[in-house]
Amino acid sequence: MSPGGAVAALCTPACVTRSAPRVPSAEIARRYAALAYEIGLGVAQGERLAEPRTLRARARGILGALGVRLEEGPRRLTADGVRRTRPGTLIVANHISWLDVVSLLAVEPVTVLAKREVGGWPVIGALARRAGTQFIDRDGLRQLPHVVAELASTLRSGRSVLVFPQATTWCSVPGGRFRRATFQAAADAGAPVRPVTIRYYQHGTRSTTAAFLGDETFGASLHRVARARALTVRVTAHAPLHGSDRRELAAAAQAAVGAHEMPAHV
Numbered sequence: 043m044s045p046g047g048a049v050a051a052l053c054t055p056a057c058v059t060r061s062a063p064r065v066p067s068a069e070i071a072r073r074y075a076a077l078a079y080e081i082g083l084g085v086a087q088g089e090r091l092a093e094p095r096t097l098r099a100r101a102r103g104i105l106g107a108l109g110v111r112l113e114e115g116p117r118r119l120t121a122d123g124v125r126r127t128r129p130g131t132l133i134v135a136n137h138i139s140w141l142d143v144v145s146l147l148a149v150e151p152v153t154v155l156a157k158r159e160v161g162g163w164p165v166i167g168a169l170a171r172r173a174g175t176q177f178i179d180r181d182g183l184r185q186l187p188h189v190v191a192e193l194a195s196t197l198r199s200g201r202s203v204l205v206f207p208q209a210t211t212w213c214s215v216p217g218g219r220f221r222r223a224t225f226q227a228a229a230d231a232g233a234p235v236r237p238v239t240i241r242y243y244q245h246g247t248r249s250t251t252a253a254f255l256g257d258e259t260f261g262a263s264l265h266r267v268a269r270a271r272a273l274t275v276r277v278t279a280h281a282p283l284h285g286s287d288r289r290e291l292a293a294a295a296q297a298a299v300g301a302h303e304m305p306a307h308v
Contacts, residue, residue, distance in 0.1 A: 070269055073107055073108055073268045094150075105145065109273065113277070117279035117280075119146065119149060119204070119236055119279055121234040121236050129198050130201045130202035132224065133204040133205070134204075134206070134207050134225075136299050137206035140254050143170075145240065146277060153201050154175045154176070154203070158177040160175070176192075190230070191227075194227040194231040197233040207295070208221070211253060220292045220296040221292070222291075234282040235291055237294075237295040239301075251267065252266075
């Protein structure tokens with residue numbers, strides 16, 4: 043969930059939208075105070091934070107505290123709707139920002155598969171741990187077969203899991219190629235794959251303001267979001283995919299996520 047490596051260097055803080063005006067200093071202070079309240083409330087809720095209704099409320103509270111408007115489509119993230127059928131759904135989305143996770147949990151709480159470093163982040167780390175996030179070392183190739191097996195087991199149990207197969211953040215939806223490993227878990231479990239597109243807007247125009255890019259710190263990214271005026275995140279879930287070939291699933295999911303993509307305004 044964090045930037046890094048040579049590929050991520052293609053998207054740097056220089057890509058960030060500059061045209062939209064910032065909110066006044068008083069509003070920024072109010073947002074930080076509201077965010078601190080939401081984070082504190084989430085920590086105080088302890089294990090209850092993992093309850094879907096509670097987690098969804100805290101995620102929506104964080105977006106609201108930062109002045110981020112959520113637009114969600116008619117489809118749920120889990121492919122079986124309100125029914126509790128097995129297996130769960132492998133939810134795969136493009137990765138632009140640390141706000142991606144908050145936005146998707148605000149739509150429908152599911153288990154999140156995230157890079158281990160996220161657990162140590164300020165603000166988000168504590169909530170991620172309490173919400174039941176599964177942490178992995180994305181650079182540990184020896185660990186990969188174990189991660190795929192654990193993910194398949196989770197899906198077979200009926201739990202849905204959110205992953206970001208690009209493995210790092212990009213300033214635009216197409217970004218990097220979807221890695222295939224997690225799709226093997228869906229194939230092994232016979233689980234549906236739900237492609238999801240995340241886009242950010244300001245005043246109706248595509249925006250890169252929320253992007254977490256290059257070597258910038260979490261604090262710098264958070265401050266840019268807190269200053270942003272009229273920031274909207276749009277979450278669009280596409281038709282579920284089924285199959286047993288991880289290459290075909292990965293290619294179809296990436297095509298669905300990036301369909302009709304237009305360049306962001308920078």
